[in-house]
Amino acid sequence: MAAPAEDAAQNNAEVPPDEEGDAFTGVCPKVLGFLEKEGLLPPEAGEDVFPGDLTRQPLELPAGRDIRLQNLARADEGVLLALAYSTQRGFGSTHPFTGEMRMGEVEVFFTPEELGFPVLVGEVTLTECESVNQFTGGKGRPASFTRGYGLVFGESERKAVSMAIVDRALRAGEFDEEERGPAQNAEFVLYHSDNVEASGFVQHIKLPHYVDFQAELALVRALRGKSEKDRNDAASDI
Amino acid sequence: MMPQATYETGKRLAGRNAVSYNFAYLDEQTKRMIRRSILKAVAIPGYQAPFGGREMPMPYGWGTGGIQVSAAILGREDILKVIDQGSDDTTNAVSIRAFFARVAGVRTTTATAEADIIQTRHRIPEQPLREGQIMVYQVPIPEPLRRMEPSETETRAMHALEEYGAMHVKLYEDIARHGDIATSFDYPVLVNKRYVMSPSPLPKFDNPKMDQCPALQLFGAGREKRIYAIPPYTSVRSLDFEDYPFTAQHWDKPCAICGATDSYLDEIITDDAGTRMFVCSDTDYCGRRAAEKRSAP
Numbered sequence: 273m274a275a276p277a278e279d280a281a282q283n284n285a286e287v288p289p290d291e292e293g294d295a296f297t298g299v300c301p302k303v304l305g306f307l308e309k310e311g312l313l314p315p316e317a318g319e320d321v322f323p324g325d326l327t328r329q330p331l332e333l334p335a336g337r338d339i340r341l342q343n344l345a346r347a348d349e350g351v352l353l354a355l356a357y358s359t360q361r362g363f364g365s366t367h368p369f370t371g372e373m374r375m376g377e378v379e380v381f382f383t384p385e386e387l388g389f390p391v392l393v394g395e396v397t398l399t400e401c402e403s404v405n406q407f408t409g410g411k412g413r414p415a416s417f418t419r420g421y422g423l424v425f426g427e428s429e430r431k432a433v434s435m436a437i438v439d440r441a442l443r444a445g446e447f448d449e450e451e452r453g454p455a456q457n458a459e460f461v462l463y464h465s466d467n468v469e470a471s472g473f474v475q476h477i478k479l480p481h482y483v484d485f486q487a488e489l490a491l492v493r494a495l496r497g498k499s500e501k502d503r504n505d506a507a508s509d510i
Numbered sequence: 511m512m513p514q515a516t517y518e519t520g521k522r523l524a525g526r527n528a529v530s531y532n533f534a535y536l537d538e539q540t541k542r543m544i545r546r547s548i549l550k551a552v553a554i555p556g557y558q559a560p561f562g563g564r565e566m567p568m569p570y571g572w573g574t575g576g577i578q579v580s581a582a583i584l585g586r587e588d589i590l591k592v593i594d595q596g597s598d599d600t601t602n603a604v605s606i607r608a609f610f611a612r613v614a615g616v617r618t619t620t621a622t623a624e625a626d627i628i629q630t631r632h633r634i635p636e637q638p639l640r641e642g643q644i645m646v647y648q649v650p651i652p653e654p655l656r657r658m659e660p661s662e663t664e665t666r667a668m669h670a671l672e673e674y675g676a677m678h679v680k681l682y683e684d685i686a687r688h689g690d691i692a693t694s695f696d697y698p699v700l701v702n703k704r705y706v707m708s709p710s711p712l713p714k715f716d717n718p719k720m721d722q723c724p725a726l727q728l729f730g731a732g733r734e735k736r737i738y739a740i741p742p743y744t745s746v747r748s749l750d751f752e753d754y755p756f757t758a759q760h761w762d763k764p765c766a767i768c769g770a771t772d773s774y775l776d777e778i779i780t781d782d783a784g785t786r787m788f789v790c791s792d793t794d795y796c797g798r799r800a801a802e803k804r805s806a807p
Contacts, residue, residue: 330560330735333663385537459661469733472569476650479572479602483595483632483791486776487694487713490759495688502689 304371304402304419313404313417333459340442340458345423348467349431355455355465356437363453364441368403368420375399375427399424401432405440408447418447534581535613540564544582544737548728551739556705557669558652563735573606574732576629576648580610583644583728584627589617591625596633596774596791603631620794632695634716636773636795639725641742647710649731652738654698654708674706677749685754694759700747701740709746715759715774720746765790768799 307313323338326346331339344352359366378398381390401422409415420440422432441455454460464470532538540562547561566574584590592607594600598620606629607618619625622635629646639645655665658676668674677698684692697714701707709717710729720727720740727740740746750756764771766787773795775788790796 327564328562330562332560385539386532459663463662468565469570472574473571473650473733475569476571479631480595480600481632481711482776483713483774484695484711486774486791487715487759489777491692491694495690495692498689 302372302402304404307371307404307417311414311416313419316419316421331462333462335458335462337439337443340462341421341423341439343462343465344435344438345425346468347435347465348470349424349428349434351465351467351470352431352434352438355441355461356434358453359437359441359455364444364456365449365452366405366420366437366440368405368437368440370401370433371404371419372400372402373429373432375429397426399426399428399432401429401436403433403436403440418443531613533586533614534584534610534616535566536564536578536581541582544578547737548579548582548739551728551737552726552741554705555740555744556701556707556738558731558736558738560735561737563732566732568605568609570733571650573602573629573631573648575730575734575737576631576646576732577606577609577730578732579646579728579730579737580627580629581614583646584610584614584616586614586616588626589619589624591619591622591628591794592630593628593633593635593792593794594631595776596635597793599793621798622794632711632713633774633791634712634719636770636790636792638719639723641724643725645723645725645727647727647729649708649710649729649734649736651696652708652729652731652734652736654696654706669705672704677706681749681751685751691750691754691756697756698749700745700749702744703747706749707738707740707746713759713774714748714756717746717748717756718758722746761788763788765796765799768796768803770796770799 304313308315317337321338323342324336326339326342331343335343356366358364376398377395379395380393382393383390399422401420403420403422405418405420407415407417418440420436420438420443422435422437422439424431424435438455438461441453442458442461444451444456449456451457534541536544543562547559551557551559561578563575563578566577568574568577580590590607590610592598592603592610594602597603598607610616611618622628622637623640625643627644627646628635628639629648631648634645653662653665655668655674655677658680659665659668668676681691681693684690693714695713696708696711697717699707699709699717699720709720722743722745723740724742726742729738731737748756759774761771761775763775765773765775767789770790773790773792776791778787778789779785780787790799
């Protein structure tokens, strides 16, 4: 137990003390930016790409990565966790390295339709994970790593890393990978991961269905009566 | 640079009642978006038009599509009726009726004939609908081919190509296995001789009421974000075969309360010994008939 403690002490000693002695508050460059500069990682879409809005437009397939990421950010944590885990075990293949895992506060603006101008409604905590995944390349293209991205509400590293893994899994088509598991099927993942939709639809089973059940009851009774009659007819033929 | 609210805007807003809702809950831009989808749906009978469904203050699967359609078409003078299972006093119907009474201040009714808009889950009223009325159906699964083909990408292509073989094979397999078409509710229909459509989970007893109906019929699926429609006086045919024609449910006995022989009956267990009683599922129809019988000399 002594050795790791010594290592930690040494590492701490190498960190230059902050001038004020306070937490670091400046701009911290992203680690993946260094790999990007070296050409080892393709850049993400720039800010000139205007994303769609899943809360205003219905999901249509095939969905672009902007829409997929919005869907995943809204997805149920348990669903993402299970899907991410499934790819790690072999239903799909992702076992990423973590490039970035950080947390912070962002301001949220809301534009009421009737007013037409944005209103600051508050700040929320977000957790972000950028993963570095297995490389692609070959057939004349130089080898490079690939990315997965997760951005989730609250302090939730587990959901952020799950989302990054599922995002990468959903890019299978983009990298000509064979689809081997449900986490790589965009339609399956996107349509079933929203917990507000899933929770409502599963629990609507609590509402009365007696009219439809009556219809099924009458049908099953009729089918049973018919098969009994057929059996009797067959017996009397002998 | 983001535009800022001016002092004048603030004053104008403060003058409004801060706790009141916009008429029928949704904002006007959202209602316009929904109306555009409704118009598209009416123009292509039976086609599932995608719409930007919003989250509503009730769970998905509980009528969020229906209330968005109703909110988009309600006028201040309209009279609204809401039923679930044919009844005006089931929990879903009571909640949705109370919702619109509160957020739109519209008059509500249980009388089918009085209503301008009838929102429903699982039934069409027994009293024939008339011109000018609008039926709004709550739809859980808008895709009639879903049980045969789980992929939305595939089913949209099947509709576009009018490729409905899978549905006919399913009906044929029912006959081969059970000796009859084994679908008793949500029985598929062909609308305007073009689109195969889910009638929502109506018992097939109600299917014939949709054909050449004088009322406009609108279908809203909130979770699946689809709206579809049957304009007045449109052909709606229940799928079948020449040698296995479509038949609706029928009962040997009349309603135990009002004596109707032409209505859809629910089976009610009345004691611990399992004694059954068959009564109308349409409470307005049954109540009216029973009252007429009582007042008759």
